[in-house]
Amino acid sequence: VTTTRQRSYTIKEAATLTGLPASTLRYYESIGVIAPVSRGASSGHRVYDEADLEQLMWVACLAATGMSVADMRRYVANRDLGAAAAPDQIALLAAQQERLRHEAEQIVLRQRYVALKIDYWGAVRDGDPQRAEQIAAEAATLADALKQTPR
């Protein structure tokens, strides 16, 4: 009989694997974003299993897009409801995807804006005020496109 290998991790390992600092892992647990992690019998140290890690990866992904901890809590709470929660989860994920799409769009605009600013300072450095002026005008036009809801 082959037993399923159940790797477990310390909080430091979980931190490096998820990219979140250990203090944040404790914080998320304390406010109920993730379920309480099991503890070492005598040490009281947190012991993370694969399922914990997967959940944390997911939470890290949500957090990275600026979602509030209150919303993250809602998301994670649905996880244990199984197939019944599927439509709800899909709706939440679709909303998340829309947020990501919008963020990606904004980043493209900002990249163009920064590129123009680099050109601008290049012209200033080269003592070409006419070109600088022209680029500044272009940048102003682009700035109009950027004046949408950030963050």
Next chain:
Amino acid sequence: VTTTRQRSYTIKEAATLTGLPASTLRYYESIGVIAPVSRGASSGHRVYDEADLEQLMWVACLAATGMSVADMRRYVANRDLGAAAAPDQIALLAAQQERLRHEAEQIVLRQRYVALKIDYWGAVRDGDPQRAEQIAAEAATLADALKQTPR
């Protein structure tokens, strides 16, 4: 003789144009991220000119990529140094571009991750545990790529 049209804006107009709330505009001014804005003679209300607006657009762009206010202050302080500051500004902008490039990369990964999660819950909803399992494995692989420094 044609006088240059110098449009001016109230704080509310500046807020809608930059996408930043009025409270944030006051905050940035109070901590020196932007220069003190001139005031109406008798009212004491802030009066923003085109130059202020352009500076604010730039600051909003920096802030949107998660730059600290301390760093933004540094960036803006260089602005009035003219051509001498050009190499410095270009270096700062290049660093900003690198941050944006990294952010864009992360967002693409997160979009793929969320797409997989949607597929997963679709499989759960359709009662196809085998497919769900397969997708979960794929997601785990992708999660590895996500475990870099977020934010």
Next chain:
DNA sequence: TTGCTCCTCACGTCACGTGAGGTGGC
């Protein structure tokens, strides 16, 4: 006068970060 926007100042908040002081395992 009545709304309207704006003002300052102080305190609140959100999402953590940072010690202080203490404990378990090689």
Next chain:
DNA sequence: TTGCTCCTCACGTCACGTGAGGTGGC
């Protein structure tokens, strides 16, 4: 015993947000 990581709890911090209370212009 000596480091090492971990623990909790409390307080700090960063970037604002939110009133309270007040004032100027149509």
